[in-house]
Amino acid sequence: MVSNEKTPKVVPIRKNDIASRKVRESFLEGLLSGLSWLLVAFVALFLMLITVRGFPTVAANGFAFLYTSPSKGIDEGGVGPAIFGTVVLVLLMTLIALPVGVLTSVYLVEYAGGTKASRIIRAAVNNLAGVPSIVFGLFGVAFFILFVGRGLDKLLGFSLSNPLWGKPAVIWAAATMALLVLPIVIVNTEEALLTVPVALREASAALGGTKWETISRIVLPQAVPGILTGSILSISRGAGEVAPILFTGAAFLLRDLPTINLFGVVPFVDPTKQFMELGYHIFILITQSSDVEKSRPAQYAATFVLLFITFALNFTAIIIRSQFRKRAIR
Amino acid sequence: MATSETPTSTQANPGLRSDRSSAKYTREKAIEIGLLSVATLAVVSIALIFTLLIYQGFQGLKIFGGTIELSDFWSTTIQKQEIVRKPDGGVKTNTDGSFVYETKTETGYDWQPTSSSKAKYSLVPLIIGTLKVAVPAAILGSLISIFVAIFLSELASPQVREIVKPALELIAGLPSVVVGFFALVTIASFVQWMAHMPIIFDILSQTPVLNRFFFPACTFAQEDPLQQICLQRAQGIGAAGTYLNTLVGALGMTLVIIPVITTIAEDALRSVPNSIRDASMALGASRWQTAFTAVVPAAVSGLTAAVILGLGRAIGETMIVLLATGNASILSPNLLESGRAITATIAAELGEAVAGGDHYNALFFIGAVLFLFTFVLNIIGEIVVNNARQKLRGGG
Numbered sequence: 221m222v223s224n225e226k227t228p229k230v231v232p233i234r235k236n237d238i239a240s241r242k243v244r245e246s247f248l249e250g251l252l253s254g255l256s257w258l259l260v261a262f263v264a265l266f267l268m269l270i271t272v273r274g275f276p277t278v279a280a281n282g283f284a285f286l287y288t289s290p291s292k293g294i295d296e297g298g299v300g301p302a303i304f305g306t307v308v309l310v311l312l313m314t315l316i317a318l319p320v321g322v323l324t325s326v327y328l329v330e331y332a333g334g335t336k337a338s339r340i341i342r343a344a345v346n347n348l349a350g351v352p353s354i355v356f357g358l359f360g361v362a363f364f365i366l367f368v369g370r371g372l373d374k375l376l377g378f379s380l381s382n383p384l385w386g387k388p389a390v391i392w393a394a395a396t397m398a399l400l401v402l403p404i405v406i407v408n409t410e411e412a413l414l415t416v417p418v419a420l421r422e423a424s425a426a427l428g429g430t431k432w433e434t435i436s437r438i439v440l441p442q443a444v445p446g447i448l449t450g451s452i453l454s455i456s457r458g459a460g461e462v463a464p465i466l467f468t469g470a471a472f473l474l475r476d477l478p479t480i481n482l483f484g485v486v487p488f489v490d491p492t493k494q495f496m497e498l499g500y501h502i503f504i505l506i507t508q509s510s511d512v513e514k515s516r517p518a519q520y521a522a523t524f525v526l527l528f529i530t531f532a533l534n535f536t537a538i539i540i541r542s543q544f545r546k547r548a549i550r
Numbered sequence: 551m552a553t554s555e556t557p558t559s560t561q562a563n564p565g566l567r568s569d570r571s572s573a574k575y576t577r578e579k580a581i582e583i584g585l586l587s588v589a590t591l592a593v594v595s596i597a598l599i600f601t602l603l604i605y606q607g608f609q610g611l612k613i614f615g616g617t618i619e620l621s622d623f624w625s626t627t628i629q630k631q632e633i634v635r636k637p638d639g640g641v642k643t644n645t646d647g648s649f650v651y652e653t654k655t656e657t658g659y660d661w662q663p664t665s666s667s668k669a670k671y672s673l674v675p676l677i678i679g680t681l682k683v684a685v686p687a688a689i690l691g692s693l694i695s696i697f698v699a700i701f702l703s704e705l706a707s708p709q710v711r712e713i714v715k716p717a718l719e720l721i722a723g724l725p726s727v728v729v730g731f732f733a734l735v736t737i738a739s740f741v742q743w744m745a746h747m748p749i750i751f752d753i754l755s756q757t758p759v760l761n762r763f764f765f766p767a768c769t770f771a772q773e774d775p776l777q778q779i780c781l782q783r784a785q786g787i788g789a790a791g792t793y794l795n796t797l798v799g800a801l802g803m804t805l806v807i808i809p810v811i812t813t814i815a816e817d818a819l820r821s822v823p824n825s826i827r828d829a830s831m832a833l834g835a836s837r838w839q840t841a842f843t844a845v846v847p848a849a850v851s852g853l854t855a856a857v858i859l860g861l862g863r864a865i866g867e868t869m870i871v872l873l874a875t876g877n878a879s880i881l882s883p884n885l886l887e888s889g890r891a892i893t894a895t896i897a898a899e900l901g902e903a904v905a906g907g908d909h910y911n912a913l914f915f916i917g918a919v920l921f922l923f924t925f926v927l928n929i930i931g932e933i934v935v936n937n938a939r940q941k942l943r944g945g946g
Contacts, residue, residue, distance in 0.1 A: 245838045252701040255694055256710070259808070260717040266732065320591055327585040337586070343932075344593040350859075350928035351599065351921065352866025353726075354893045358900070358917045359599045362606055366905060399595055406592070430574055432581045460725025463868035463893070467900050499727045506731055506873060516735075523728050534723040538716065 267527075274524025277517045285521055294473055294504060295515050299522050304477055305390070305495035306529075309465070310455045312394030312491065313401065318451055320398070321405025322440075328406075329413040330435055349403035353463040360396030360468035365389075384492055390478050391491035393469030400464055401454035408453065412446020412544070413439060445544040449537045456533035460526065462499040470500040472508075498526045600925075603918035610911025617908055618671055623915065626670045630654045661879040661890065663899065663909045671912045673919065675879040679889035682796040683871055684864035686885065687803035691864070692857040694804070695811035699856075702812070703819040704841040722809035730873030733802030734794070738874065741798050745791070745886065746770060754886075755783045765884050767791035791886035794876035800885070802870045811860040814935070818852020819845060821942055848942065855934035862927035866920065868893040892920045 278285045288298035324341070332338035369386035378384045416439050424434040440447075462470075471494040480490035502522045509515040610616035634642040634650040642650045659674040698718075702711055744750055745766035754764045761783075768780035768790060784790040822845050830844035831837075846853070871877075876888030877898060896913050903910040 241836070245836065248838060249705070252697050252705065253710070256698050256701050256706070256714045259694075259698065259721070260714055263717045263720050269736070270728075320588055323585055324589040324592060327582075327589040331582055331585060332589075337589075341589050341592055344596045346932060347925060347928055348592055348596050350862055350866070350924055351596070352868065352893060352924055354866070354868040354896050355599065355603070355917055355921050358896060358914060359602060361900065361905075362602050362914070363598065402592060402595075430578050432578055456723060460723075460727070462725075462727045463897060466897055499725055502727050502731060503869065503873070506734060519731065523731055526725060527728060530723055530725055531720065534719065538719060 270520060270524050270527055273517070274520035274522075277521035278524055286525065289475075290473060290501075293510055294501075295509050295511065296518070299498060299501055299525060301474060301477055302496040302498045302501040302522070303525065305470075306459050306498045308390055308478055308489050308495060309394055309397065309469075309497060310458045312391060312489070313397045313458045314451055314455060316395055317398035317401050317405050317454060318447075321402050321450065321454075322409050322447055324402075325406045325409035325413060326435060326440070329410055330431070330439070345403050345406050348399070349407075351400075353400060353461055354466075356396050356400050356464040357466055357468060359399070360392055360464060364392040364395050365468060368392075387492075388467065388469040388471075388494055389492045390469050390489070390495045393465040393495070393497075394491075396464045396468045397458045397461065400461060401458050404454040404457060405447075405450045408450025409443065409447050412443035412449075415446070415544075416442045445540050449541045449544065452533050452537040452540070456530045456537070459533070460499055460530050462497075462503055465497060465500060469494050470497045471495060472504055498522065498529070502526060600918075600921065603914055603921055606911060607915030607918040608911075609906075610908050610915060616911060618912060622671045623673045623912075625657050625659050625672050625674065626668065627655055627657050628668055630656055659881055661895065663912055664902075669908060671915075673892075673916060675881050676890060676892045676895055676916060678881060679796065679871075679875070679879065680865055680891040680893070682883075682885060682889045683799040683803055683875060683891055684861060686797065686800040687807060687864045688857060688861040690800070691804040691807040691860055692811055695808050695856070695860070696815050696853055698808075699812050699815035699819055699853075700841055700846065703816050704845060705837060718809045718812055721805065722813075724806070726806060726867060726869040727873070729802050729805055730870040732805075733798050733870060733874035737801045738794055738798045741795070741801070741886075742767065742769065742793060746776075748776065751776065751780070755780065761787055762789065762883055764797075764886050765789040765791050766886050767793055767795070769793055789882065789884050789887065791884060792876050792878075792888045794874055794888060795884075795886045796875050796889040797885045799871045799875035799889070799891075802874050803864050803867060806867060806870065807860040807863050810863050811856045814856035814859055815849075815853050818849040818856060818935070818938060821852065821939060822848045823942060849938070851934050851938035851941070855931045855938065858927055858934065859931040862924045862931065865927070866893065866924045868897050872897050892916050896920075 285298040286303065287300040289301055290299070291297035324345075328338050328341060332341070365386060365388060369389075369392065370380075370383065372385040373380070373383045376384070378386075380386070420438050420442065421434055424438045425431075429437070474494060474496055476493070478490050478493035478495040479487050480493075482488045502519060505515055505519045505522060506512065509518075608614050610618045612619055630653070631651045632654050634652050636642050644650055658670060659672040660670040661672055661675050662670040698714070702714060706714065745754060745764075746769075751766060753760065754766050755761050765784065765787065766780070768777060768784055770777035770780060826844050826848055827840055830840040835843065871889075871891040872894040875891065875894065877890045877894055878888040879890040879895075880888065882889075896917055899909070900913050903913055
């Protein structure tokens with residue numbers, strides 16, 4: 221390792237020095253790799269803890285926990301409505317965030333290469349990613365519910381005492397959450413768009429395709445896996461966040477699902493209703509069940525369900541992305 | 551969108567993209583403008599968030615028609631009528647037998663927005679609560695993360711990376727309410743168990759400076775002789791710990807910011823050009839010497855940015871502090887005592903505050919303060935990252 225040929229000025233390295241250096245280095249190596257493995261071990265232990273404590277409750281009575289409603293306040297019963305509410309929330313959120321996010325990244329990548337506009341938009345997106353989640357909650361209350369919602373009520377003639385839109389509702393929770401996950405969608409889509417080879421764009425242009433034709437028929441289809449990754453990651457994030465929906469629509473306990481029967485028969489999501497949500501339900505179980513110690517099994521079980529959902533989503537996203545990256549490199 | 555420019559010779563071939571009067575061109579232009587307007591939504595929303603917080607927060611101030619003085623957010627001064635007591639402890643009376651009162655002014659740093667006598671809105675305990683969670687978390691988190699990042703980028707074999715990286719991504723994907731739950735049930739017991747081990751308990755409660763910052767909770771069993779000792783010592787220095795405390799929150803928070811810091815730090819280390827590594831190796835340095843004496847110094851600004859962004863994340867996190875820190879707004883340096891962070895305060899109180907009332911406006915004010923905190927940290931982090939990138943690109 222150390223060269224033997226030295227100029228006379230350099231103090232010759234003694235064997236002892238090398239030995240102590242080796243000891244020091246192997247100590248450091250142990251420390252660093254030990255730290256890293258500690259993280260891995262922690263993840264494994266954590267998953268085991270939640271699974272061991274949570275899974276038996278989930279699996280009891282043929283997985284009744286997954287589809288029954290809470291009973292006896294919230295102390296017993298399942299999380300069926302909470303799972304349904306979470307699904308509704310992330311669906312509405314994706315409907316809002318996905319088009320906005322994808323179109324924004326298309327503009328950033330395809331139209332506004334390095335212009336001032338793109339720099340400003342990028343800075344805004346970066347800052348949006350850094351806004352604390354509870355601030356989104358504040359914004360949701362003040363803007364979506366009190367400003368937009370009440371405004372709609374005034375416009376449509378609903379009274380303040382019996383508002384239709386100007387109250388916490390799943391649509392406002394979804395809109396708030398959409399703002400929170402927008403940067404995730406944008407960053408992932410941008411990455412995907414950038415990996416589409418320029419040659420494809422040039423080929424399309426050479427055949428007479430306009431810019432938009434090139435984007436919509438050549439570039440976007442190529443970027444679908446990246447867009448998918450972004451949406452899955454944002455869904456996982458949206459399913460896990462609680463702070464933004466605390467005041468914008470999540471409810472403690474509801475007898476009805478946030479649905480409406482269109483024409484009296486077709487069940488459909490009612491965006492103006494409140495909803496139960498899994499993360500919020502966990503929070504409520506921890507803090508407000510009548511006997512916190514007694515409802516521990518339910519808490520672990522609900523946590524297990526939430527973790528299972530988010531990890532399954534993240535795992536899918538990671539796999540899609542790695543496949544996509546491999547293809548892109550080729 | 552008819553163009554005002556004079557038709558050029560390309561007009562001869564209608565339908566070409568350079569033909570500005572064609573329907574195709576108009577459509578393309580319309581699409582571009584549509585995309586631009588969608589893209590500005592991000593800018594509009596961040597601006598809207600900021601103005602709305604400021605606007606609603608300032609509504610409560612006296613200058614804007616509310617009842618809160620700006621200085622109330624620092625401290626509240628109240629005048630109190632108090633019975634004068636004699637040195638022997640008896641009540642001093644006038645000659646006619648009535649009690650003697652004196653007016654005392656008290657300056658308090660309290661957050662008690664629903665107090666019956668006078669609502670108090672001091673931000674001091676909240677900021678202390680926030681920092682007591684975020685700063686230890688940032689310190690511990692950056693220590694771990696930077697070591698892990700150095701390991702991952704400089705020393706780990708690809709196979710090891712394949713295992714550690716997904717583990718980090720899984721931690722990053724943990725919902726914060728789950729981490730909060732974990733902190734509440736597991737980390738809290740762990741911290742208490744540690745602090746109650748007799749040796750550690752003695753060190754924590756008797757070492758002069760340490761006992762100001764880490765005085766444990768007196769939650770031994772009643773018959774345990776340590777309980778009496780603990781209570782005595784707690785009284786002696788006027789500090790007492792609680793089961794849920796800021797250290798528990800900080801440890802939970804560490805978990806959340808480790809993936810954040812590690813990812814950015816690893817990026818910073820990887821962007822150090824290989825020429826620097828090669829030069830160091832050529833001079834006879836080992837892999838380790840290269841990592842610590844050549845690569846880390848070159849990436850130091852990127853690492854700083856990672857720490858700053860991690861701190862920003864820690865300040866903005868809500869559910870962990872709400873669940874794990876106990877949420878009592880007190881002024882105390884003791885990490886083993888409860889604390890109330892800004893985020894937790896908003897989360898716990900917005901539901902009860904009447905829209906448009908003083909309390910509601912005060913919550914928006916602290917929301918604006920929180921936003922500014924994290925905004926400034928993010929901007930600084932971003933600038934440092936960009937500078938580091940440019941410097942390395944120029945130097946490499």
